[in-house]
Amino acid sequence: MDISSFVGALINGVVAGSIYAVVAVGFSLIFGVAKVMFFTHGEIYMLGAVAGFFFLQKLGVPYPLAIIIVMIGIGLLGLLVERFLRPLRGQDLAILLVTIALGMFIANSAMHIFGHTPIAVPTQVSGTISIFGTTISLERVVIVLAAAAIVLALHFFIQRAKAGQAIRAVAQDREAAQLQGIDINRSAAIVFFIACGTTGAAGVLIAPLYYVDVFLGTSALMRTFIVVIIGGLGSFPGAIAGGLFLGFIESFGYALVGGLSHLISFAVVIVLLIVRPQGLLGRE
Amino acid sequence: MNRQNLVRTTAFLILAAILLVVPIVIRNPYVVHILIMVGISIILCASLRLVLVTGIWNLGQIAFYAIGAYTLTLLMVYYDVSFWLSLPLAGIAAAVVSLGFGYLTIRIKGLYFVMLTLAFVEMIRLTIIAVPFLGAQRVMNIPPPNPIIIPYLLRVEFISKTPYYYLVLALVVITLAVLYLIDRSRMGDILKSIAASEPLCQSVGINTTRYKVLAFVICSFFAGIAGGFYAPYIGLIAPGSFTSWASIMVFLALVVGGVGSFWGPVIGASLMTALPEVLRGAVMYEPLISAAILILILFFLPGGLASLPRVIRTRMVR
Numbered sequence: 001m002d003i004s005s006f007v008g009a010l011i012n013g014v015v016a017g018s019i020y021a022v023v024a025v026g027f028s029l030i031f032g033v034a035k036v037m038f039f040t041h042g043e044i045y046m047l048g049a050v051a052g053f054f055f056l057q058k059l060g061v062p063y064p065l066a067i068i069i070v071m072i073g074i075g076l077l078g079l080l081v082e083r084f085l086r087p088l089r090g091q092d093l094a095i096l097l098v099t100i101a102l103g104m105f106i107a108n109s110a111m112h113i114f115g116h117t118p119i120a121v122p123t124q125v126s127g128t129i130s131i132f133g134t135t136i137s138l139e140r141v142v143i144v145l146a147a148a149a150i151v152l153a154l155h156f157f158i159q160r161a162k163a164g165q166a167i168r169a170v171a172q173d174r175e176a177a178q179l180q181g182i183d184i185n186r187s188a189a190i191v192f193f194i195a196c197g198t199t200g201a202a203g204v205l206i207a208p209l210y211y212v213d214v215f216l217g218t219s220a221l222m223r224t225f226i227v228v229i230i231g232g233l234g235s236f237p238g239a240i241a242g243g244l245f246l247g248f249i250e251s252f253g254y255a256l257v258g259g260l261s262h263l264i265s266f267a268v269v270i271v272l273l274i275v276r277p278q279g280l281l282g283r284e
Numbered sequence: 285m286n287r288q289n290l291v292r293t294t295a296f297l298i299l300a301a302i303l304l305v306v307p308i309v310i311r312n313p314y315v316v317h318i319l320i321m322v323g324i325s326i327i328l329c330a331s332l333r334l335v336l337v338t339g340i341w342n343l344g345q346i347a348f349y350a351i352g353a354y355t356l357t358l359l360m361v362y363y364d365v366s367f368w369l370s371l372p373l374a375g376i377a378a379a380v381v382s383l384g385f386g387y388l389t390i391r392i393k394g395l396y397f398v399m400l401t402l403a404f405v406e407m408i409r410l411t412i413i414a415v416p417f418l419g420a421q422r423v424m425n426i427p428p429p430n431p432i433i434i435p436y437l438l439r440v441e442f443i444s445k446t447p448y449y450y451l452v453l454a455l456v457v458i459t460l461a462v463l464y465l466i467d468r469s470r471m472g473d474i475l476k477s478i479a480a481s482e483p484l485c486q487s488v489g490i491n492t493t494r495y496k497v498l499a500f501v502i503c504s505f506f507a508g509i510a511g512g513f514y515a516p517y518i519g520l521i522a523p524g525s526f527t528s529w530a531s532i533m534v535f536l537a538l539v540v541g542g543v544g545s546f547w548g549p550v551i552g553a554s555l556m557t558a559l560p561e562v563l564r565g566a567v568m569y570e571p572l573i574s575a576a577i578l579i580l581i582l583f584f585l586p587g588g589l590a591s592l593p594r595v596i597r598t599r600m601v602r
């Protein structure tokens with residue numbers, strides 16, 4: 001591996017990894033706070049990417065505006081989903097199956113509306129910059145920065161804002177939080193809004209870089225699994241580290257061992273689940 | 285024999301008679317094909333129920349189905365082993381793998397086990413793709429089962445679908461009989477009490493881990509048998525048939541039928557396998573309809589379709 005392909009793999013890893021991180025942070029938040037294994041999450045990401053195509057290509061909405069519109073729209077969808085799942089609270093298996101069914105519903109409906117051919121979304125940010133002698137499209141830099149901004153904003157919201165503190169309290173100990181007068185329904189709703197919104201935004205962000213189709217959801221969900229298990233389910237920093245880690249495994253692994261890289265990721269996941277189910281960064 | 289038992293036995297005998305003459309009366313190979321696929325699905329769902337009543341959320345059934353299918357294929361294609369020996373070996377191979385996997389993982393609980401088993405399905409699929417000996421991406425062609433020959437009396441060749449139908453019928457009957465005996469035995473009671481409270485079982489001296497692994501191994505054995513039947517029946521296998529999505533669908537069929545009742549998986553497997561065929565005109569909408577059925581059942585009939593008569597009866601009494 002020469003230096004330029006090394007830098008190339010490094011950059012691809014960071015770009016993919018930052019998107020994985022945003023998606024996984026959402027999944028992890030939902031699991032941590034609402035105790036829901038959200039199998040619809042992959043389809044939420046797919047909806048974001050498809051909506052991105054719709055706003056950027058069909059309506060010609062500027063990139064930043066499209067991101068904000070989709071973030072709010074899909075966040076509202078997340079609110080609906082939370083309300084829908086509420087009667088089943090406490091029944092982990094039933095919730096899991098309902099989220100699977102919802103995913104089927106969304107994926108199949110999207111297929112009827114958009115068809116199943118992959119679509120390319122035109123580049124939104126043109127220009128290149130040069131780092132260490134390697135030319136990088138500015139678009140990739142923007143994607144990574146935007147993903148980092150989303151994650152940072154989430155971090156500050158959860159650590160500093162009153163509602164964020166309530167969310168952390170619910171994640172730690174639901175009953176104790178209730179005793180302190182925290183409305184857990186409200187916390188769950190906020191988490192679903194934020195998690196779905198940011199995941200949808202990740203879909204729009206990445207839309208100009210890859211092809212968009214309605215089958216993105218399943219692979220996104222599988223990747224999210226890998227990321228959250230490596231980082232630890234419910235762990236915020238774990239989801240970020242896990243996302244970047246998977247990004248690197250995929251970019252370097254693909255450059256080095258080809259298709260085996262997927263097998264290696266899943267083997268790592270199984271070993272981790274057996275040896276350290278709380279993940280590399282999670283706490284017991 | 286009281287009246288209710290008499291009614292049940294009669295109904296059972298009528299059903300058995302119908303199942304026996306179906307391929308003779310209905311000559312349509314397409315219908316027979318669907319019935320055979322229903323049979324495979326029943327084996328998968330009914331054996332999966334055994335681990336679910338134990339409180340193990342196993343979404344990895346298709347991994348062991350794949351192990352069975354590929355074991356049989358390798359034995360028949362590379363080593364010319366007879367189908368009739370390969371089929372039990374397919375089940376045993378799946379059982380051995382599940383013994384190792386279960387021994388390592390069975391203490392992992394709930395949603396973590398869900399993710400673990402799904403990851404296992406993907407790992408098996410990706411292993412098949414990665415290993416050229418297993419056919420990799422390639423489709424493997426499998427010869428039909430060796431003919432059954434009893435001199436001067438009987439000669440069965442697996443050319444039409446009919447012999448396959450009787451073979452899968454026999455496999456379904458054996459599977460259900462074994463599972464029924466387990467369900468009604470002391471072991472069945474122990475498995476259900478493990479789901480109710482594992483610490484309590486341990487406190488009365490039951491080795492719960494051993495029972496859980498045993499249930500898992502039995503379940504995987506039958507999944508392996510189902511895979512071993514599927515491969516030569518379809519005649520070709522490729523890793524694309526053994527996705528985590530297929531594994532989830534087996535689980536959904538079981539839940540639709542109902543885990544609480546012994547006949548739940550039979551109902552669920554029949555409905556969910558036949559549904560896409562019934563909806564042939566609207567096959568594009570099949571996932572929407574399956575999803576809607578599942579959601580309705582989880583919200584309004586948590587015991588699955590098998591609990592419907594009881595729910596109606598209690599409603600009527602009230």
